[in-house]
Structure formats: structure tokens, C-alpha cells
Amino acid sequence: MEQHEGRASRQADDGWWSGRLHELWHVAETAQDVTGLADSLYDMLLRMPGVLAVVGTRWSGGLLHYLRRVTVSEPTPSLVEIERDYGESGAAGAPDGDPAVTVHEVSELDGTMPHVQVLVAAGTRSLAECAVPLGQGGWASFMVGTADRDTIDVTLRTRLQQVAEVAMVSDRRITARRADEVRQVSDAFLAEASLQMDSSLDVKSTVQRVARTAVPAIAEGCVLHLCLPEGLKSVSFAHMDAGDQQWLGKVAAEDTWLTEALRQVLGSGQALALNGEGLRGGPFGPASSGAGRAVRAISVNPLKARGRVLGTLTFLYHRVIVAEGASQFLAGLADRAALAIDSSTLYEQRRRHVVSLQRHLLPRELPRIPGITLSSAYEVGDVSLDVGGDFYDAVPGAQGGVTLLLGDVCGRGAEAAALTGLARHTLRTLLEDGSTPEHALERLNQALVREDTSRFVTALVAVLVPDGEGFRVRYWSAGHPAPLMRRADGTVEELVAHGDLLGVLEDIEYGSGSVRMAPGDALVMFTDGVTEAKAADGTYFESRLRDEVTRTGAGEAQGFAERLAEAVVEFRATGADDIAVLVARAESTG
Incomplete structure (x- = not known):
């Protein structure tokens, strides 16, 4: 009976460990730094039978940056900053290859080392240690302290090595991702600088x-x-x-x-x-x-x-x-x-005055187009980060009129900003050189696919051509929110045109349509930061967008976009997405 209960207990323990190890791998997939694994990793090891303390250290050669510890008496993880160089004595513990577990008597270790002092204070006499190589020459050491050497059995050593390997694999993934981000930021920055x-x-x-x-x-x-x-x-x-x-x-x-x-x-x-x-x-x-x-x-x-x-x-x-x-x-x-x-x-x-280098993702000013008043607005959604993925531009037509472009790169930050610059400059350059909107969007899609990025881009291109007293509008959409047409009498129409996202598939289709814009009418283009802005009660701005377009479009044409963006900012209580609005209103002849 006792043997049967022992096997059942071990099986239950193995099942618990397998579940927790699976959870740790899941955390490792999304962690931004190996320290993100700390709470789960340390809790797992501390729950092992006979374990009195778990201590982890982070090193660069012989430089000890910090140690993290949990003990039976103090099970909440605590971090102690060290930043002290222990020279050859510290570097001697660096791993030589893949993680391997070694067993020591605490009394045989250097008592001046901070991690040894923690283990002694916790009452440990023996410890199992596993050193793990990390990116850029750094390394970490995970130590499990017990009251006696017999407690450090095969199961404990195996489990210590398992969690150490999770940390190592996670660090390799994080290091590779950071290296790729550095490469993309570097390439985009230098490419944009060369263009300008x-x-x-x-x-x-x-x-x-x-x-x-x-x-x-x-x-x-x-x-x-x-x-x-x-x-x-x-x-x-x-x-x-x-x-x-x-x-x-x-x-x-x-x-x-x-x-x-x-x-x-x-x-x-x-x-x-x-x-x-x-x-x-x-x-x-x-x-x-x-x-x-x-x-x-x-x-x-x-x-x-x-x-x-x-x-x-x-x-x-x-x-x-x-x-x-x-x-x-x-x-x-x-x-x-x-x-x-x-x-x-x-x-x-x-020269006495310097013309500013256009390094920003948005045009400094919009062109003046006969018969059209253009207005634009940009509101940053995340105050800690003022570089986002929204962009817009206006390219004057050779025979009058204008081509408007507006887009949104998925996400924000350095990579999104780099792709934003790529998208805007690619579209503008091709349109200026006489490419059709279909060709320009196709070329941009090919460039994004070659970048092999995980981000996608939505874009909307509208060509306004003089047509009598107004303009003929032809528009193309690549997965972008549908623009609106505000008529002179205040009514609002949605210009639906479905299309595929850019940067995902090699062969894509674009939605398109056409509409006439009479004097007093206004074409309103915007990014999803407008429609997805959320109020405190959970409602989205999309539910009142048409009413706000009617209201804000009643004033002066020059400030239309700014008034609409301000309405979104006042409405939203949550949402970190940027807001971009681009409006073209046909001037009245009367």
C-alpha cells in the first residue's frame, strides 16, 4: 500500500512539473527579457522537495550585475543589484558549452560571494548549480540549495537543467530578435538618410x-x-x-x-x-x-x-x-x-537660411491645389512614444488636381517608423514619376514582402481630377478603412472599397471605386485610430463618426481635419493608436 501511494505521489508530482514546465515554455515565447521568466522559474524550483533556497546570478565575464533569490522563509522573489567585478574568481564559473549541473558543498565555496552568503543564511549545506550561456558573452547561474547532499537526486538535477535550458533558449530567441531589430532600424535609418x-x-x-x-x-x-x-x-x-x-x-x-x-x-x-x-x-x-x-x-x-x-x-x-x-x-x-x-x-x-531636412514621417506642409482646400491632422496616441505608423501625403497632378495617399503600418516603435518611411517615400516617388496607383501599391507590396517583416501595411490612394465645377474622385484601397464623402448639405456617404493588406501576400487585389465631388463636398480620409478610439463606457468613435464629420465639416475648410482629430481625442479614454486625418474639400464657386 505504501509503495502504491509513493508511485502515485511521484506520478502526481511529475504531472505537476510537466504542467508548470509547459507554462514556462509559453512564457518564454513572449518574454522580452530572460528576467521575465524569473517568477515562474524560481517558484517551480522552490517547490521541489528539500529545497531551501533558489538563487540566480547574472554575469558578464567576472562582472556580477545582480542576484535574484527566493527562500522557504521568504518565498517572494527579491532582486539585489551588485554591479561588482570579481575578476577571474567570478569568471571561473562561466559555462563551457551547454548547461550542465554540478553539485557543491556550500562550505567549500568562497564565502565572500553574495550568492554564497544568501545560501548560508538560508541554512543550506549543499547546492546544485547550472550555468547558462547568454547572448553577447553574458551568462547566468541558477543555484538550488538544500540541507544535505542526498536531497540533490537525479530528479532535482534534471529539473534544474530543464529550466536552465528554457532560459537559454529564450535568451537566444530574444537576442536574435533584438539583432534583427537593430539590423532593420540600421538599414532603414541609413537608407532614409541617403535619400535625403x-x-x-x-x-x-x-x-x-x-x-x-x-x-x-x-x-x-x-x-x-x-x-x-x-x-x-x-x-x-x-x-x-x-x-x-x-x-x-x-x-x-x-x-x-x-x-x-x-x-x-x-x-x-x-x-x-x-x-x-x-x-x-x-x-x-x-x-x-x-x-x-x-x-x-x-x-x-x-x-x-x-x-x-x-x-x-x-x-x-x-x-x-x-x-x-x-x-x-x-x-x-x-x-x-x-x-x-x-x-x-x-x-x-x-546660405543664410537652411531648409529643414525632411526626416519626419509626415510632410511639413500640404501643397496648394486650385479648387481644393487640403487640411491634415496627426495626433500621437502614446505620449511616451511620438513615432508611430500612420502617414499621409499629397502629390499634385500634372494636369491639375491631386493624388492623396494615407496609410498605417501595424504597430509602433522603431521598426514601424522605418516601414512608415519606406511606405510613404515609395508611394510618393512612384506617383511623382507617373506610376498609376495600382502600380505604386504593387511595388510597395513587393518591397514589404522582400523585407520579410511580421508587420503589415494598409493604404488608401485617391486621385482627384478636375471635372467641370467639381472633381472626379477615383480611389483604391489596400485593406484600409473606407473614406467618407461629406456633401455640402451635411450628409455623409461611405465609399466602400475592400482590398488586401500590403506586405502579407505576393499577389494581392485592391478595392476601388469612383465618385463625383461637387463644390462644397469634402473627401475625408483617416486611419483606424479614429474609428477604434474608445470612450470610458466602451463605445467606439466609429459609432458617432458620421455625425462628427457632419458637425466638424461645417466650419472653415482649412481646419476641418484638425477639428475632427480634436473630437476623437476628446472622445477617447483608452487607445494608444495614432490618429491621422486628411481632408480635401472642393471650393464653392458661389
Whole structure:
């Protein structure tokens, strides 16, 4: 009877472990960092029979960044920041190949090590340890402490190795995804810069674009300093946390420790990376206070162009691994930024006023078209992130009229911004060169498919051609929300045209239609941030869109789009999607 109950207990335990391991794999699929596995992983190991403590450490060589611990007496995971270099003694524990479990007596270990002190305090005498290689040369160690060596049986060692392997595989996936993001951001940034290099350049626009492109895809913070006649000056900064913007701006402008580090880079002309002990005495790292405590490393790249050092590009990281992995891209980014800044400076010397470099995803102004009043509006949905995926543009027609384009890239952030630039510039260039809307959309779809991105794009193209006292409107849709036609008497019609999304299939079909626009009528185009804005009671703006188009279209034509966008912002209580509105109203002849 006792043997039967023992087998049943082991089977039940095996079933519980299998279920939890399956859950851990599921978490690993969506985790943004291996630390996202911590709570599940540590809880699983602590529930093993005889386990008194579970301790994990994160290393870069001999540099111990932090340790995470749970014990029977304190089962809630706690994180202790270390950032101390233990040299060869620390690096000796680094894994040599795939995860393997080793068993030690606690009394034989170096008692000065923080993780050993935690194990001793928890009353452990023996431990099983599994070291795991992580991306960019980093590594982690998972330790399970018990009261005696006999408790560390085959089952415990096997399970420790299993969770360690989950962490390793998850880290490889995360590292690969980040590397791909860096590549896409780098390629898009450099490609866009090359397209604009022959255009007029503006220093302010350029440096702001540098910061916004890299945060948060590459780093959590960015500061750009230039060597101006009055000295080294902070000219642009960005932080992923809007609440830390003011702090970063003050540090960039006033901190003497940072200024000295920048001068070191300017003097040597070589990049500088600091972490751990290298951050001591400055505003960053665990020894600092406030927002700077989250910074684990900084990198400073000189801005060099045409044989001159123009300034510095500084990035702040909450993860040291990212700082190491992005060094090649940052060097290229700094070189391109320096070249752009230097080109604009030289251009300023030849002309009194500089025409701003169009690096933004939206046109600076809309063209003036005879017989039509154009208005546009853009509202950012996420205040921490002002780069989204919505775009619009207007291309004047060769024989009068205009071609309007409006689209939306799935998601937001650096990758979405890169694809937004690709979509807008591709469509505009092809339409300017005389391509038909069908051909332009087909070419954009092919470009997106080649990018092999997981994001899709919706687009709407409308061609307005003079027709008597009004205009003939022909429109094409690629999965985009249907535009509306507001008639002069206030009635609203939906212009339905279904079509396939761009960037998903190689062969796609577009929905199309045509309609006449008489004097006083207005074509209203918008992204799904308008229809999907949600009020506090759960209703969507789509339910009142027609009424608002009727109301907001009753005023001056020039402000139509702005009034509609403002109505959406006032309505919504939730929703992080951006809002883009583009309106063309035929001018009345009376």
C-alpha cells in the first residue's frame, strides 16, 4: 500500500512539473527579457522537495550585475543589484558549452560571494548549480540549495537543467530578435538618410531624428552633444520614459562627470563604453540616485565627419548586454549622424537660411491645389512614444488636381517608423514619376514582402481630377478603412472599397471605386485610430463618426481635419493608436 501511494505521489508530482514546465515554455515565447521568466522559474524550483533556497546570478565575464533569490522563509522573489567585478574568481564559473549541473558543498565555496552568503543564511549545506550561456558573452547561474547532499537526486538535477535550458533558449530567441531589430532600424535609418542627403539639411531636425530612431529600439536613452562656438552643448536628448526626459536633459546639460567622459572621447576620437565600476562617481548606475539608478551602462561615440570631430553621441542602457551587442550599429549611426550634421553646417555657411531636412514621417506642409482646400491632422496616441505608423501625403497632378495617399503600418516603435518611411517615400516617388496607383501599391507590396517583416501595411490612394465645377474622385484601397464623402448639405456617404493588406501576400487585389465631388463636398480620409478610439463606457468613435464629420465639416475648410482629430481625442479614454486625418474639400464657386 505504501509503495502504491509513493508511485502515485511521484506520478502526481511529475504531472505537476510537466504542467508548470509547459507554462514556462509559453512564457518564454513572449518574454522580452530572460528576467521575465524569473517568477515562474524560481517558484517551480522552490517547490521541489528539500529545497531551501533558489538563487540566480547574472554575469558578464567576472562582472556580477545582480542576484535574484527566493527562500522557504521568504518565498517572494527579491532582486539585489551588485554591479561588482570579481575578476577571474567570478569568471571561473562561466559555462563551457551547454548547461550542465554540478553539485557543491556550500562550505567549500568562497564565502565572500553574495550568492554564497544568501545560501548560508538560508541554512543550506549543499547546492546544485547550472550555468547558462547568454547572448553577447553574458551568462547566468541558477543555484538550488538544500540541507544535505542526498536531497540533490537525479530528479532535482534534471529539473534544474530543464529550466536552465528554457532560459537559454529564450535568451537566444530574444537576442536574435533584438539583432534583427537593430539590423532593420540600421538599414532603414541609413537608407532614409541617403535619400535625403541631397536635400536641404537642418541640424535640429537631424539630431532629433537620431535620438528618436534609436530609443527605445537600441537604448533606453540618448543624448547628442555638439562642439559649438560657445563650447560643448547638449542639443538633443530622448528617453523611453517620458517622466525621465527632464532628468536626462538636466544631466546632459549640467553634469560634470558626464562632461569629463565626453571630453575624453573628443580628445581620443575613440568610442567609450562604461559599466559597473566605470560608472562610479557619476549620475548613472546603482550607486547613483533617482532615474540614473536604472542605467547599467553607457556608450559614447564620437561624431566624426570629413576629418573633424563634431561632438558626441551618448546612449544609456538598462541592460549591459544590449550595450555590447549594438556597438557596430552605433558606430555606423554616429558616422551617418556626423556626416548629416556636418553637411548641414557646411550648407548653412553657403546660405543664410537652411531648409529643414525632411526626416519626419509626415510632410511639413500640404501643397496648394486650385479648387481644393487640403487640411491634415496627426495626433500621437502614446505620449511616451511620438513615432508611430500612420502617414499621409499629397502629390499634385500634372494636369491639375491631386493624388492623396494615407496609410498605417501595424504597430509602433522603431521598426514601424522605418516601414512608415519606406511606405510613404515609395508611394510618393512612384506617383511623382507617373506610376498609376495600382502600380505604386504593387511595388510597395513587393518591397514589404522582400523585407520579410511580421508587420503589415494598409493604404488608401485617391486621385482627384478636375471635372467641370467639381472633381472626379477615383480611389483604391489596400485593406484600409473606407473614406467618407461629406456633401455640402451635411450628409455623409461611405465609399466602400475592400482590398488586401500590403506586405502579407505576393499577389494581392485592391478595392476601388469612383465618385463625383461637387463644390462644397469634402473627401475625408483617416486611419483606424479614429474609428477604434474608445470612450470610458466602451463605445467606439466609429459609432458617432458620421455625425462628427457632419458637425466638424461645417466650419472653415482649412481646419476641418484638425477639428475632427480634436473630437476623437476628446472622445477617447483608452487607445494608444495614432490618429491621422486628411481632408480635401472642393471650393464653392458661389
